[in-house]
Amino acid sequence: MNEESPILSRLIFRTVQPTDIPRCYSIESASYPPDEAASKSNLQYRQHHAATYFRCAFLIDEPPASEDGNLMSVTGSIIGYICSTRCDEFTEKSLRHHDSNGRYLAIHSVAVDEKYRKMGVGSAMLKDYWEAMERWNKGIVEGSRKVPMEKIVLMAKKNLLAFYVRNGFGVTKVSDIVHGKDEWFELERKFSVQGNGKECYLVDAFIDSNKKEGTSGNPAGVVLLLGPPGLDIDQEEKKQQKMNLKMSMSNSCESLDDMNVDEPSSQNTIPVRGSEYMAAVARELNQSETAFVWPLLGELNQGGHMSNGTSLPPFLSYAIRYYTRTGVEVDLCGHATLASASVLFAQNSTDSESPNKNNITFYAKNDVLHAELLPASCPNDLSGNASKIGMSFPWKNVNPVESGKESVLDMISRAFFGARAASAAAANPDDSSVAAKFRQFFNPKDPDLAHHVLFIGTTDGEEDLFLELTEEGFDLLRGINVNHSALCEWSGYSRGVIICCSCASPPATIDTDNLLMATQQNVHVDFRSRFFGPKVGIDEDPVTGSAHCSLGPYFGAKLNKTLVLGRQESERGGIVECTLKPDERRVGLVGIATKTMSGRMSIRI
Known part of the structure; x- marks a missing residue:
């Protein structure tokens, strides 16, 4: 078998449609002796009652390309198929009918057009079939009442046992089922997930x-x-069938642009x-x-x-x-x-x-x-x-707040210092650390002006409130127990509060080709930030990638850079590298992630 056969790259797999039965019957008749081949009515029964378990390999032709090299049409034909029905026991009687709640999925035929045998098509079909059935089996836990399958079972002659073993099946015994004149062996492959998760x-x-x-x-x-x-799993299967059918129209030469294929958004509803x-x-x-x-x-x-x-x-x-x-x-x-x-x-x-x-x-x-x-x-x-x-990620602009700055400062004062900015002169007369920070943060001569606040704005769509502070002012807010509910008082934003500052000038030499790794070794960052989101149920976010869609462009413009690095200074903290592409209105975010746990979720809809 040639594993590198070029036709494998032109195969697509889909469920069989009623109009495909004549072609499948032609392959069936040519693949099995008369006493073993399924009748046309048997194939029609399986397609009608067990369509999910009747899949085919569709070979796309090599169509001519347009002058600019683009694909003009998609045509081809079915060159093989696998059909099965479900049953509760693997017997000759049970194979005559389809039990939609059967524990076993019994394969009746794995057939390939003689012209395309020994090219890896059979193995490719079994690989697709297994993945499709695994996907179906796992998908039923999303709300469907369907019964999961325990395993796939089939019968094969001795000369094909090695082929099925290579494709994940195990031989269990000589079959008691009489099918034609030859001896048959039973094989099975158990599903990795049975039930929830x-x-x-x-x-x-x-x-x-x-x-x-x-x-x-x-x-x-x-x-x-x-x-x-x-969505019921069958609805998704029907969508995929519809798409595949359009791609496999062997009697038409449709342009890809003209094909009414569902957009990604249709699967995002x-x-x-x-x-x-x-x-x-x-x-x-x-x-x-x-x-x-x-x-x-x-x-x-x-x-x-x-x-x-x-x-x-x-x-x-x-x-x-x-x-x-x-x-x-x-x-x-x-x-x-x-x-x-x-x-x-x-x-x-x-x-x-x-x-x-x-x-x-x-x-x-x-x-x-x-x-x-x-x-x-x-x-x-x-x-x-x-x-x-x-x-x-999408670029987010920061727009200055033209009115309501006093309300913003008042909210910040309540959240961090437990007092209104307007009453700064009389508030916190003791010498506590919070009181001392309060008097430093707000101008004692004019309590409504915080001389550590350099800019107040909101991001596009008034999603986030954006405050740039001096680096000294940023540090004054560290170590304070924040009243997060107070941050919900101002109605001029919908999601979160970004508090940030630029950093002192970097050292003379920095490895700009690997800026993230250099910073991870404590070299330098361009800005520091914190993010609070009590309106969406997050008191303080450890690291907020989406906030850097506005932080990156803001400090890039301020520092005249197209590559800036930020450290979010929550209790855990983290590093985000921002590459700015103003012409594309995109922000490149680079970070490091590590998996800490894995498991299975058993909650049903």
């Missing part, structure tokens, strides 16, 4: 590699789903019960944010594309949603995106055939985000879990 992880994102593992960065929950939560499920899981994990991620199957988008018709690279594109520990959904979260990317990159690293395994596209609620696995290592990565990842 979505993969979930805890990941520390934007860590400071100088600190001990588990003591820096922002912990995020990551939950891997098979599709939009709350969540029913109410799905939102409730994600909120419940986020509350259970109790992290500042939990990301929910599912693959966008079969999409023609940035995650992968057919450039010349000769290859079909994997589509590493995912939908992503974010929920806080209080069950509130937020549109964007940098550290949870970094955490999700690190989990997916670790999984994709085992797929040596994937040309795009180091690049991922995320479709968030309102943004398209890109992540790339970078080669640099983490100096103190004792567990081997750390990875350096670059992400592309």
